[in-house]
Amino acid sequence: MTQSSRTARPFTGKHITLILVSFFGIVIAVNVLMARLASSTFGGVVVENSYVASQQFNHWLKEASAEQALGWKAELARDGQGRAAIALRDSTGRAIAAAKVTAVAEHPLGQRPEADLILHETAPGAYTVPLEAGRWRLRVTVEAEGKVWRTVGEVL
Template identity: 75%
Template sequence: MTQQSRNSATTGRPFTGWHMAIILVSFFAIVIAVNMLMASLASSTFGGVVVENSYVASQQFNGWLKQASAQQALGWKGGMARDGDGRATVSLVDSAGKAIAAARVTAVAEHPLGQRPTTAIVLHETQPGLYAAPLEAGRWRLRVTVEADGKVWRTVGEVL
């Protein structure tokens, strides 16, 4: 019995080049379809540009590292939330756990998906170490800048 007659006897039809072509085309069609789906999902959820000019950002990188080291050495901590009136609040303490009072606190509120306009806000001290400002309802990412005692400290957090 020959090889072809054995294959025909067990399956009824021989495996041909057309069968292999259909398998290959089907495989690559599925891979391409999944890639297209993933690419469209990724591009529809990306909110914007990370940096305007990557070359300029690379030239400033070492300066940013020095600023980050100086900020970390301060040991300041900040917590973000909403109060009962719906205002965004930032609580600030120094490395000893003491409230940071009489600071100038500003923030830029960004919608995480970039669907609402960016808003600059100034937070006012409501009690020592606690700063608040009105902010539209929803989820926001706050880029907070604190200026106190001749020092500058920055942090980023979310307010729901």
């Protein structure tokens, strides 16, 4: 048998130090990246004061039940001129005309500031408002027939 010309080098403290520093460096880099991505896409605020919100929760449930009982429906879209368009119908399918329709436009990732919108009736039950291009979440409030109804939808 011939002896190999290659000799084994001993495993030293430098090797283990390099392995540990590399491992923890990668873990820390990934954690920093994930934390940065998470904080840049969601601000973390759902309500300003959770205690105050909890005190109003039962009231909100009653309002939501009353709104759901109305059976109103809204179809949100963009029309041919780039405006946000909402078609409102009652529980029987009739157009809800002469309503006061407002909305708050929110960018889904919070990249742009919120915009308060007042929609104008263009035909019975059809309401529109100019809206910047992009994807928007609209929190719509409809006041008609002495009732208030709210919905949330997206406009692309």
